Amino acid sequence: MTDTAVASSRLGHFKAALRQSPPLLWSFLYFFCLLCGYYVLRPVREAMGASSDVNALFPPAMIGWFARHGVALKELQLQVLFTCTFLIMLVLQPVYGWVVSRWPRRVFLPAVYGFFIVTLLGFYALFDSGVAGRGMAFFLWITVFNLFAVAVFWSFMADVWSDTEARSYYGYIGAAGTVGAILGPILTRALVERIGIAHLMLVSAGFLALCIGCLLRLRRYAVQRETQRKWVSGEVPMGGTVFAGLKLVLQEPLLRWMAVLCIFGVGVGTLLYNEQAAIVRQFYPDPKAATAYYATIDLAVNILTLLIQLFVTRRLLSRFGIAPALLIPAGAIVLGYAALAASPLPLLVAVVQVITRSSEFSLNKPARETIYTRVAREWRYKAGAAIDTVIYRGGDLTFVWVHKLLSGFGSTAVFGAGTVVAAAFALGAWKVVGEAKKLPEARSR
Template sequence: MRSTSSDSLRHDATPALSALAFFFVLTAYYIIRPVRDQLVGAVGSTQLPLFYVAVFVAMLALTPLFGMLVARFPRRRVLVWSYSFFIAGLLAFIPAFMAQERIGARTLGVGFFIWGSVFNLFVVSLFWSLMADVFDSRRAREVFSLIALGGMAGAIVGPSVTSLLVVLIGVAPLLLVSAMMLGIALGLLLRISAQRGQNTHAGQPIGGSLWAGVRELWSRPFLRSMAILMFLGDGVGTLAYALVSDYAKAHLVSAGARTAFYAHLDLATNLLGSLLQLTLTRWLLVRRGVVWAMVLPQLVNLGLLVMVMLGGHAQWNMFGYGVPLLAMMMVGTRGFMYGMTKPASDALYTRVPRETRYKGKNFVDTAVWRFGDVVITSAISSLVKLGMSVGSIALIGVGASSLAAWIARKAATSPDLAPESVNRQSEIENRNGEGDKLAGGRL
């Protein structure tokens, strides 16, 4: 039996299909991301609180809707409806971009920023919820970094496609290309869901309350730690994003220059993330466990913030180019988040119940994330208006990163995480028992 199980794992095509699906998911997103970010660079960090408040409100409105879908419908329908909704939204923006001059860049920018942010968070969060559903914890530590690497390849191809095609076909048709990429990803995910749902109840509705994700945030220690880590860890990334937007507004005049600048940042970030997933991340997850892969990125953030605190707006000469320290901080924080923190944290979600994987994880990845964005950007805007320097703002981030390192270790060792060797088998048994009870009740 053991050799048969080992052979089936070696011939399992699900990791490769998952990596390919994530490639198309992030290609779709990164095709449109530079367009969104250059609009932010046009207005600077003072407008970011408004943008993020609008995104946060949208998240609060969509969270109960997502909870209803997960509670009442099978996984396949949730995938189809969610991804189809975002494909339709991309197509709906095409005439808006064709009428950009009449609508106004600022008005369109606010709407597209909200849409792009919601698109990213829900599409990616649902992808990883599915991955946590079809892989057990031990297998996740082996393959999640490789699946994430497929996504990073898409995150490299996306900006490259944008840079190439925007000159040839303009902005509006890029949204059609993005929609096509997301449609291909949906097809692959449906195939994975069908294959891995044959022998389990994973394809059935999860049930429970629409607001279960909010409730579990208070009742489950692991989810509380993940929410705090999201607030602190992503707060550092949001701080870098806000400071870079001020840099872009001050130093880059044209929309084309800002788009190229942000595309280069995306490319550098994703190359760093890919390198980490090919080397250090998988080694840490397989050989040393999840704790180090959760803590190390927070320590890197700490070092980058100390560097900015001491250097401010200074530039480092790299490969003959003057690279702003702020840009290096943004690339480093995001590269380690995508290349190490995400595969590690998503592997932890394999050790919690399905309801937590979908509803709790989605609430943390969307509403909590954007609530942190609102708080961080509002605080930065206030500090900038008070005349506080970049170095002083970075000093505050040093304290946040120090606390985040402790919270990351706490999350990875949370007492309510199921043991790796039994978590998936016990869950299947529990689902079978619940199914028998429900069947008995109906009869």
């Protein structure tokens, strides 16, 4: 079959999917706006985290406290940021659990995005006025935003789609998000020099406002499908305790292995992230230059992600289930880390970084999220969110300090340990596949 015929066939599948399922277009627009709004700001966060100017990043009181205790804050910059992020997650997780237990879907979904819009307006004022410590506050906020906003999106998608539909459509939905993720850095590169960092907050807030419109439209389809298939309605409060999500992770074997997969998946990414941050501090000391650099990296990752989503993800999930989508990337990451341990060249670090991130977005994430279409709502909105927030950031916190310890022994030691972490990630993927086979094929709860 020629390339033209293949492209025509793909386009035909895509058009047929849109005709058969009108909610698909709204799902596309929702995820596109969500990731575009995030990726407009992600390069700002990365530049803040890699900044060598602690006075621009941290509040004066924190700088003074570390100085009085004889600790060079500059040397622990990322470790402090990741520790604070994890502590914030510990506080917010029960708050989120309380919200989803007490309020129905039609209330808490718009409320989550409304909260982030309001805080973005606050950051516009902070950056516009140059308030000290704004860098740290923004770094923490956008990390929380990314995890909660995306976790809520995928939980809601499991209300809209069945397992069979998810395997067919999640690749397309992910691709729409990737297009937004590609456009976001392009907008940042085009706008940051002209309008400044503060006004990027308003651009992102506009995309989040569109997300609210999309989810309100999609809610109608979720209600229709729940009624037709006699699923438990999401239009009534979920009930349960605020810590139910973490309890479920401890009790259920599948959720425990998904947590293991998450922790070690974060580990392979965090070790690479810290190496990248060290390089940026050395070669891109100017915040605007660093922002442009990270925008370029994000663009490369997202283009590869889009290609995989369009030409690989749907075929793998529809024909073979989640196994290859989880196990193939895990094997590639193990090989990548083994190569880095043998020859830690900067270019090879960049290649493994791209493979790690693109495989997570294009294969691992859609595969994991299809599992939630076959379980109860409390698993999706509480346990799934707990894994994607507290447990995710717990892994971040653990491995950012592991990297600090290992970095004193050189890159070979970091990547040698990373190979072990990657192997544990592959084991987690294998166990998730085995436990998922025990689930019923259709969701009734």
